[in-house]
Amino acid sequence: MELPYWLSVVREFVLGGEKEHTAIPPLDGALAPNNRLEEFASIGAFPEVNDVALSASNELYVSTGNSVVRCGGDGYRVRSVVARFPGNAGTLAFLDDGRLLVCVCGTGVMEVDGSGQSKLLVGEILGKRLSCATGLAAAPDGAVYVTEGSIRHGSDDWVWSLMEGDRSGRLIRYDLSAARTQVLRDGLPFPTGICLSADGASLLFTQAWDYTVNRYHIEGPRKGQFETVHKNLVGYPGGISTAPDGGYWLSVFALRTQLVEFLLTQHAFRKEMMRTMDSLYWIRPALRTLNSGLEPLQGGAIKKLGRTKPWAPPRSYGLVVRLDQSGEFVESFHSRADGRRHGVVSARQLRCHLFVCCKGNHEVLRYRVESDGRN
Numbered sequence: 001m002e003l004p005y006w007l008s009v010v011r012e013f014v015l016g017g018e019k020e021h022t023a024i025p026p027l028d029g030a031l032a033p034n035n036r037l038e039e040f041a042s043i044g045a046f047p048e049v050n051d052v053a054l055s056a057s058n059e060l061y062v063s064t065g066n067s068v069v070r071c072g073g074d075g076y077r078v079r080s081v082v083a084r085f086p087g088n089a090g091t092l093a094f095l096d097d098g099r100l101l102v103c104v105c106g107t108g109v110m111e112v113d114g115s116g117q118s119k120l121l122v123g124e125i126l127g128k129r130l131s132c133a134t135g136l137a138a139a140p141d142g143a144v145y146v147t148e149g150s151i152r153h154g155s156d157d158w159v160w161s162l163m164e165g166d167r168s169g170r171l172i173r174y175d176l177s178a179a180r181t182q183v184l185r186d187g188l189p190f191p192t193g194i195c196l197s198a199d200g201a202s203l204l205f206t207q208a209w210d211y212t213v214n215r216y217h218i219e220g221p222r223k224g225q226f227e228t229v230h231k232n233l234v235g236y237p238g239g240i241s242t243a244p245d246g247g248y249w250l251s252v253f254a255l256r257t258q259l260v261e262f263l264l265t266q267h268a269f270r271k272e273m274m275r276t277m278d279s280l281y282w283i284r285p286a287l288r289t290l291n292s293g294l295e296p297l298q299g300g301a302i303k304k305l306g307r308t309k310p311w312a313p314p315r316s317y318g319l320v321v322r323l324d325q326s327g328e329f330v331e332s333f334h335s336r337a338d339g340r341r342h343g344v345v346s347a348r349q350l351r352c353h354l355f356v357c358c359k360g361n362h363e364v365l366r367y368r369v370e371s372d373g374r375n
Contacts, residue, residue, distance in 0.1 A: 022211075024256045025234055030321075030329040037318045037335040037344075040356060040365035043076045049357045049364055051239065053092035053100070054350040061100060062357075062364060063089035068102060068112065083118045085110060088156060091193070091239065091346070093136040093144070095176075101144065103133035105155045109146060109174070122146065122174050125181050131155075132169075135194035135239065137203060139218075146172040147191035147205055159284050161190050162209055162236075163274055165264070171205065171216060184216060185226065193239035193346075198246040198325060204229065206237035206250070213237060213250065213327065229327045235319060236285060239346040243322070243369075247330065249347040249354065252319040254285035259296075286316045287343025288360035316342040316360055333367075341365065 027033050046064035053061045060071040061082065068082045068089055083102075090103035100112040101121065108123035108130035122130055125148075132155045135147035148170040153161045160166075169188035174181050189209035197204060201219040206212070213230040217223050235252035243249055263270055263283050273282055283296050295315065318335025335341035335358075343360025349369055356365040 022232055022261075024258065024261065025232055027234055031234060031332045033336055034332070034334050035336065035339065036333040037320065037341045037356070037358075037365070038339045040333070040341070040367045043071070043355075043364050043366050045362050046357075046364055047362050048088060049345075049359055049362055050088070050090045051092045051346040051357055052348055052350070052355045052364060053094055055094060055100075056098060060350070060355070061092055063092055063102060065089070068092070068100070082116050083112045085118065087154070090134065090155060091136045093138045095138055096140070101136055101138065103136060103146075103155070105133075106131045109133050109136065109144070122172075122181060125170070125172060126183060130172075134190075134192045135205065137194045137196050139196060140200065142176045143218075144174045144176060145194055145196075145203055145218075146174060147194045148172060149190045149192060149208075158190065158208070159279055159282070160274075163264075163270055163282070163284070166190065166209070169207070171203075184224075192237060193241075193251070195240050195242050195248065198242060204240055204248060204327075206240050208236040208238070208253075211236065211256065213240065235317070238344065239348075241346075241348045243349045244351075246325040248323040248327070249349060250321040250323060251344040251347045251356070252317075252321065253287060253343050253345050253359070255317045255319070256285070259283055260285060286360075287345075288316050289342075318342045318344050318358060318360065320344055320347045320354075320356055 046062050048065045050063040060076050062069045066088050067084050070080050070082045072078045085104045087105035087107050093101045098114055102110050104110050109121045110118050111121045112118045128151050130148060132149040132153060133146055134149040134155055137145040149155055150161045150166050151168045152166055167187050167189045169191045170183050171185040172181060173184055189207050192206045192208045194203055194205040203216045203218060205214055211233040212228050215227050215229050217225045235255040238251040238253040241249050281294050318341040320333040322330045324330050340361050341358045343358055344356060345359045346357040348355050352369055354367045354369050
């Protein structure tokens with residue numbers, strides 16, 4: 001017999017919910033809060049920006065909304081639409097032959113040739129549509145590795161996946177020459193980004209709902225083995241990319257908060273919230289604040305004497321982390337509760353500049369890195 005809703009909520013608050021609680025680590029050491037992301041230069045506004053890539057001709061490609069835009073000239077101000085898609089464009093990757101691969105929400109992985117013509121490359125795997133392609137990594141041997149966040153939700157509906165405790169993501173290999181797909185791992189908690197290691201022997205990929213960076217070996221004696229590089233991250237990891245010096249850049253699209261962590265243990269309460277409220281106003285992580293009295297503050301954006309306290313745990317946040325070759329944290333760039341460069345979904349070093357996609361305020365930032373790895 002199913003318990004009445006009010007009794008289910010009381011039972012969960014008293015006895016605890018179904019999710020094991022894990023303490024959120026503090027922001028300290030290499031992750032100590034700062035305002036460095038606020039100091040980055042902007043190359044302009046791009047609505048619903050997701051990712052950037054650099055072509056062989058040194059032109060910057062940006063996925064924004066349902067389009068990919070080519071940017072060139074001084075300050076990347078000369079812009080033209082390369083292609084439009086049936087859903088929002090996500091992660092980008094260039095192949096050696098110049099073709100551009102694009103993750104498209106609700107569709108799969110599409111390819112765009114030099115003339116701007118696009119076609120579907122991977123749209124279905126084992127009878128299930130690839131509606132939530134979140135990350136791409138192209139290998140020199142002609143393999144393309146894809147992270148699929150969920151088989152139940154599109155990439156734009158990531159918050160539904162979180163609230164439902166969804167673990168239906170997959171790690172996929174696509175062979176370009178044979179046009180054949182292979183599922184390397186399934187049952188994953190929303191994998192969000194992927195890249196090749198510096199030596200090409202393994203893949204590093206993130207899983208948002210268990211706050212981890214993971215490694216999957218594709219070459220050598222450990223081929224096919226899986227291991228966790230970082231666990232219990234301070235936030236929900238997004239894209240991960242290689243740096244020319246052999247390290248990595250990790251984007252964190254929102255911080256974890258105690259209130260959301262607690263909510264994830266309360267099944268009945270969460271189910272009722274999802275049934276009766278607009279998802280914008282759920283107790284949830286977000287890419288941006290709405291500046292609305294209807295949204296829960298979650299202890300963040302607290303004001304005292306008219307000033308926002310930057311150390312408060314906010315509803316949205318901006319964070320990019322630099323990792324060394326062994327995967328250890330080296331430094332970080334923050335936009336705190338009183339900042340505006342939140343919802344970082346991608347950070348890529350293209351030659352000597354780091355490009356950061358802040359989906360929260362629809363902006364692409366640029367920062368000159370001290371070393372580009374060629375010195």
